[in-house]
Amino acid sequence: xxxxxxxxxxxxxxxxxxxxxxxxxxxxxxxxxxxxxxxxxxxxxxxxxxxxxxxxxxxxxxxxxxxxxxxxxxxxxxxxxxxxxxxxxxxxxxxxxxxxxxxxxxxxxxxxxxxxxxxxxxxxxxxxxxxxxxxxxxxxxxxxxxxxxxxxxxxxxxxxxxxxxxxxxxxxxxxxxxxxxxxxxxxxxxxxxxxxxxxxxxxxxxxxxxxxxxxxxxxxxxxxxxxxxxxxxxxxxxxxxxxxxxxxxxxxxxxxxxxxxxxxxxxxxxxxx
Numbered sequence: 001x002x003x004x005x006x007x008x009x010x011x012x013x014x015x016x017x018x019x020x021x022x023x024x025x026x027x028x029x030x031x032x033x034x035x036x037x038x039x040x041x042x043x044x045x046x047x048x049x050x051x052x053x054x055x056x057x058x059x060x061x062x063x064x065x066x067x068x069x070x071x072x073x074x075x076x077x078x079x080x081x082x083x084x085x086x087x088x089x090x091x092x093x094x095x096x097x098x099x100x101x102x103x104x105x106x107x108x109x110x111x112x113x114x115x116x117x118x119x120x121x122x123x124x125x126x127x128x129x130x131x132x133x134x135x136x137x138x139x140x141x142x143x144x145x146x147x148x149x150x151x152x153x154x155x156x157x158x159x160x161x162x163x164x165x166x167x168x169x170x171x172x173x174x175x176x177x178x179x180x181x182x183x184x185x186x187x188x189x190x191x192x193x194x195x196x197x198x199x200x201x202x203x204x205x206x207x208x209x210x211x212x213x214x215x216x217x218x219x220x221x222x223x224x225x226x227x228x229x230x231x232x233x234x235x236x237x238x239x240x241x242x243x244x245x246x247x248x249x250x251x252x253x254x255x256x257x258x259x260x261x262x263x264x265x266x267x268x269x270x271x272x273x
Contacts (some may be wrong), residue, residue, distance in 0.1 A: 003236045007032035010083040011233060012073055012127060015017045015093030016068050017044025017221045019193040020142060023088045026231055027056040027226035030058040036079050036086075061100075066093045067115040076126040087126040089139045091120050096158035109157050116161035117168070124172055128181055137181040140232045141169050142185040145248060159178040159270065162187075175241030182241035184232055189213075189248035191220035215260040216249030 015021030016037035022044075025035050026163060028050040032189050037052075037059055039045040045061035052059035061081050064075045081087055094116040097108050106270040121222045124139055131137025145151065147166045169272060170186040176183060190210045196219075201208045224247060246252045254260065 004230055004232055004234045005032055006230070009033045009087040010079075010085050011088040011090060012036045012038065012079060012086050012094065012123075014038040014064075014123065015045045015090075016048050016220070017041040020188070020191060020225045021090065022048045023222040024092065024140075024229040025051060025059070027230050028088065028090075029059060030056060031230050031234070032220075033233065034058040035060075035089070036085060037131065038066065038075060040065055046129070053171050061187065066112075066123060067095075070117065072119070072122045072126055076130070080129050080130075083184070085134060086127050087134075087137055089123060089137075090229060091123050091139060093142045094119060096155070096161070098154035099152050099157065101156045103252040104157055107234035109160075111209060112157040113164075116120075117159070120165055121168055124168070124183070128172065128176060131181045132176065132179050134180070137182070138232055138237070139172070139181070139183040141165055141183070141185040142227060143185045143244070145187055145189050145246075145251060147185070147187050147244070149252070153180050157254040162191075169244070170242050177241045182232075182237070184237075184243045184245060185226055185243060185245050186225065186232075186245050187252075188220055188225070189246075189251040191224065193222070200244070212260070213251050213254060214249040215251075215254055217256075217260065218249065220247065220249065226244050 006028055008169050011033045013021050013025045013035060016025045017039040025037055025048055027168045029035055037049050040063060042061060042063040049059035062075055062078055065071050073183040093095040120141060127139060144162040146155055147162040151159060165187055169183050173183040228247060
């Protein structure tokens with residue numbers, strides 16, 4: 001469909017070696033976009049690039065630590081040289097850290113905020129400057145359920161950072177939308193990736209605890225981001241900005257005491273039958 005045609009557009013996607021980043025890059029390329037694939041794991045980014053080139057689209061891989069604003073400046077100079085523009089930013093990569101609140105060191109807190117807040121802002125700033133000069137562009141930040149709800153289980157630093165990502169999204173949208181640059185945030189629930197799979201294998205009950213809060217009845221898959229990414233990159237979403245979009249199988253909608261239908265809850269009539 002022409003509405004979702006990304007031909008001529010350039011996307012910059014961080015975390016492109018695997019997971020949500022890889023799925024986003026592949027989806028954009030399938031719809032015609034050229035892509036800059038960013039990841040500390042250059043070999044993984046190159047593998048994604050190779051797959052995309054095999055389908056006939058242009059893809060360039062670049063190693064970059066997205067917690068380092070100086071490295072991000074260099075990355076966007078490379079974007080300028082390779083493509084001369086940027087139309088979409090998939091702001092996905094960034095590391096968290098698990099620790100109980102009473103045990104979290106200030107050094108580790110600073111590291112998480114640097115990774116997930118400062119780094120994400122630097123990516124938005126570099127992409128945003130170029131988009132503002134063009135008069136149009138779209139930024140998709142990746143937040144989390146932890147942006148708006150408490151997860152427990154040692155997520156204090158991660159949740160603080162992801163809360164900041166939502167407010168950053170709202171502020172940038174308010175400042176930039178009238179100049180043609182849209183900024184939105186997608187907030188996933190638990191999406192299977194290598195680190196989550198390792199946690200599930202180490203804790204036999206963890207997956208079922210997650211599923212207890214997901215009415216759809218399954219964990220997320222990286223490809224679940226693809227439709228949203230194409231929508232937000234395309235002209236189909238020209239009037240969507242400042243939005244916080246759950247990608248969570250119904251997790252946010254369900255009350256904490258709710259019971260997903262797939263768990264077989266018994267429904268009684270008011271007359272008790």
